[in-house]
Amino acid sequence: xxxxxxxxxxxxxxxxxHLLIQDVFIKYFSNPLLNKLDDSAIFLHKNFNFAFTTDSxxxxxxxxxxxxxxxxxxxGTINDxxxxxxxxxxxxxxFIIEEGIEISILExxxxxMSKTAQEAGIKIITGDTKVIEYQGRNNLxxxxxxxxxxxxxxxxxxxxxxxxxxxxxxxxxxxxEVAVLTVREDFGLxxxxxxxxxxxxxxxxxxxxxxxFGESGNEIHTLRDPTxxxxxxxxxxxxxxxxxxxxxxxxxxxxxxxxRAVCELLGLNPLYAANEGKLIxxxxxxxxxxxxxxMKKNRYGRDAAIIGKVIASPNGVWISTLTGGKRPLxxxxxxxxPRIC
Amino acid sequence: xxxxxxxxxxxxxxxxxHLLIQDVFIKYFSNPLLNKLDDSAIFLHKNFNFAFTTDSxxxxxxxxxxxxxxxxxxxGTINDxxxxxxxxxxxxxxFIIEEGIEISILExxxxxMSKTAQEAGIKIITGDTKVIEYQGRNNLxxxxxxxxxxxxxxxxxxxxxxxxxxxxxxxxxxxxEVAVLTVREDFGLxxxxxxxxxxxxxxxxxxxxxxxFGESGNEIHTLRDPTxxxxxxxxxxxxxxxxxxxxxxxxxxxxxxxxRAVCELLGLNPLYAANEGKLIxxxxxxxxxxxxxxMKKNRYGRDAAIIGKVIASPNGVWISTLTGGKRPLxxxxxxxxPRIC
Numbered sequence: 001x002x003x004x005x006x007x008x009x010x011x012x013x014x015x016x017x018h019l020l021i022q023d024v025f026i027k028y029f030s031n032p033l034l035n036k037l038d039d040s041a042i043f044l045h046k047n048f049n050f051a052f053t054t055d056s057x058x059x060x061x062x063x064x065x066x067x068x069x070x071x072x073x074x075x076g077t078i079n080d081x082x083x084x085x086x087x088x089x090x091x092x093x094x095f096i097i098e099e100g101i102e103i104s105i106l107e108x109x110x111x112x113m114s115k116t117a118q119e120a121g122i123k124i125i126t127g128d129t130k131v132i133e134y135q136g137r138n139n140l141x142x143x144x145x146x147x148x149x150x151x152x153x154x155x156x157x158x159x160x161x162x163x164x165x166x167x168x169x170x171x172x173x174x175x176x177e178v179a180v181l182t183v184r185e186d187f188g189l190x191x192x193x194x195x196x197x198x199x200x201x202x203x204x205x206x207x208x209x210x211x212x213f214g215e216s217g218n219e220i221h222t223l224r225d226p227t228x229x230x231x232x233x234x235x236x237x238x239x240x241x242x243x244x245x246x247x248x249x250x251x252x253x254x255x256x257x258x259x260r261a262v263c264e265l266l267g268l269n270p271l272y273a274a275n276e277g278k279l280i281x282x283x284x285x286x287x288x289x290x291x292x293x294x295m296k297k298n299r300y301g302r303d304a305a306i307i308g309k310v311i312a313s314p315n316g317v318w319i320s321t322l323t324g325g326k327r328p329l330x331x332x333x334x335x336x337x338p339r340i341c
Numbered sequence: 342x343x344x345x346x347x348x349x350x351x352x353x354x355x356x357x358x359h360l361l362i363q364d365v366f367i368k369y370f371s372n373p374l375l376n377k378l379d380d381s382a383i384f385l386h387k388n389f390n391f392a393f394t395t396d397s398x399x400x401x402x403x404x405x406x407x408x409x410x411x412x413x414x415x416x417g418t419i420n421d422x423x424x425x426x427x428x429x430x431x432x433x434x435x436f437i438i439e440e441g442i443e444i445s446i447l448e449x450x451x452x453x454m455s456k457t458a459q460e461a462g463i464k465i466i467t468g469d470t471k472v473i474e475y476q477g478r479n480n481l482x483x484x485x486x487x488x489x490x491x492x493x494x495x496x497x498x499x500x501x502x503x504x505x506x507x508x509x510x511x512x513x514x515x516x517x518e519v520a521v522l523t524v525r526e527d528f529g530l531x532x533x534x535x536x537x538x539x540x541x542x543x544x545x546x547x548x549x550x551x552x553x554f555g556e557s558g559n560e561i562h563t564l565r566d567p568t569x570x571x572x573x574x575x576x577x578x579x580x581x582x583x584x585x586x587x588x589x590x591x592x593x594x595x596x597x598x599x600x601r602a603v604c605e606l607l608g609l610n611p612l613y614a615a616n617e618g619k620l621i622x623x624x625x626x627x628x629x630x631x632x633x634x635x636m637k638k639n640r641y642g643r644d645a646a647i648i649g650k651v652i653a654s655p656n657g658v659w660i661s662t663l664t665g666g667k668r669p670l671x672x673x674x675x676x677x678x679p680r681i682c
Binding site: 004005006007008009010011012017020021024025027028029031033034040041043045046048050052053054055056057058089090092093094095096097098099100101102103104106107110111113114117123124125126127128129130131132133135137139141143145147149338339341 | 347353384393395396431434440442445469472473679
């Protein structure tokens with residue numbers, strides 16, 4: 001690695017993070033279950049497929065419009081379980097707390113976690129607490145880990161996108177990153193953007209029940225929640241793992257007016273902005289319309305749309321722009337914003 | 342709570358941490374699996390008992406004689422699985438890394454995790470990386486979570502200690518805490534103390550195979566690894582959950598000469614000092630000798646000894662001193678040393 005120190009961009013979900021994962025983590029931990037690098041690892045035990053996933057949350061500030069670190073930590077791990085089609089079973093939660101934080105703040109976060117877990121129908125059954133000495137930063141970090149169960153008939157994976165599949169997006173992009181950004185700085189905008197932080201297990205259940213399991217397999221091939229690095233990064237991961245191309249249509253991607261305004265003001269691209277309550281679904285052409293219809297009936301999929309399709313070539317992600325052009329949508333090299341999740 | 346801010350002692354494993362767990366975490370997360378507060382939660386799925394446990398590691402410095410944060414993070418979670426009799430299946434690992442840390446340091450930690458996991462025969466199959474902005478602290482935190490499978494015949498729990506049971510300790514106490522302490526400060530001592538950090542799954546397997554499963558249940562009733570707060574805290578937890586008393590004999594507790602010297606110098610009590618490669622086993626009187634014999638054959642149980650017994654009354658932990666007296670061994674109220682694990 002050219003640079004021998006950890007940079008913020010190593011945590012951004014982009015190119016540098018992928019290099020770090022390969023050059024350090026995969027190098028030493030390498031095993032077939034880990035190396036798939038899906039949102040959850042799937043392990044087989046006694047004929048059951050279990051999903052297993054972990055995420056640390058370091059978002060700053062702890063509270064933002066539409067959510068807080070607690071809600072985020074429960075939703076994020078539930079969503080990672082769902083993205084392999086798993087039904088979430090249980091969560092663990094581990095807290096690293098800086099000395100001096102008000103207990104009422106911790107309590108507010110824990111209450112939010114409890115409420116979110118209840119909505120999603122999942123229980124937090126084990127945990128840990130560590131206190132670090134005062135650093136004047138009000139640091140509070142939460143790591144949640146989830147276990148779920150995957151129907152043996154399913155084969156949902158980042159590497160299973162197939163040519164002529166349709167790419168479905170469950171709603172507008174960039175809400176979470178812009179919500180966190182606008183609470184850090186006052187841009188004098190009238191529009192208030194709320195984070196989309198939400199548990200997506202009911203949405204995934206809905207679309208799985210909308211599709212039938214034929215002999216040739218399932219109609220839902222890939223699910224991914226476009227968090228750090230946004231939909232551009234998630235789509236690039238899918239094309240890279242599935243060795244296909246994806247063409248998306250700029251005019252079909254829902255972006256809220258306020259999100260677009262903040263992004264233009266700051267030179268951010270909303271396609272790279274983090275979401276915490278959205279999913280990308282790659283499904284057979286035949287099933288795609290009924291999946292969108294089912295999504296629209298769920299509160300977390302009301303703005304669902306088919307935004308593109310899987311193509312044989314060229315590889316990578318391509319965007320058909322409003323002006324009729326076509327340009328590649330590459331992996332993010334730097335970071336847009338640190339500590340958004 | 343009288344004090345409305347988080348203190349270091351909230352993370353020490355003692356009285357304050359137990360209050361925080363009750364007043365904040367149990368208050369909102371309360372459910373039967375969590376409320377047992379054993380080292381792992383046990384959940385039943387399709388007739389199988391799974392153990393699930395998580396721990397964050399914040400030890401400072403990252404490297405110390407006998408171990409490092411990586412080895413600690415793998416051993417700690419393996420050991421928590423073992424303490425309910427589980428066979429560890431898989432681990433997750435989540436990293437929170439401060440901007441500016443040398444990648445070679447991260448690599449050294451990851452290599453150590455890999456080596457430890459290999460020794461214990463367990464795989465790390467999923468993970469996460471978050472980078473936080475520069476704080477001038479070289480912060481590196483690791484959260485590991487483990488899943489294991491528990492033999493349905495077992496009933497090992499903090500609440501299962503029974504009157505006249507024997508209390509077995511697998512080896513000397515205080516090594517880990519003193520090792521971390523002496524690398525922070527030079528006390529000019531000749532003796533070099535190494536941390537006892539070790540994966541205890543082979544030791545637990547050995548003692549489980551030493552005992553037979555009679556109709557009246559098992560002979561091993563409680564297992565606990567005396568980490569934060571040391572054996573005094575672990576024994577207090579057992580008496581509190583099992584509603585019994587425990588009497589231990591001071592002269593039977595193995596303490597290394599160097600550990601004793603450092604503790605005397607600093608006014609620390611080694612019975613409250615953290616261990617990371619020791620276990621307490623509460624077992625039927627009849628089985629206790631054969632359990633000790635089996636422990637002594639394992640590299641991590643060579644100094645095993647019966648240190649006491651479970652009594653009907655008085656409740657709580659009592660120590661029979663070298664001078665013939667008997668005094669209570671209470672829960673720790675403050676903290677001995679922050680960031681030891």
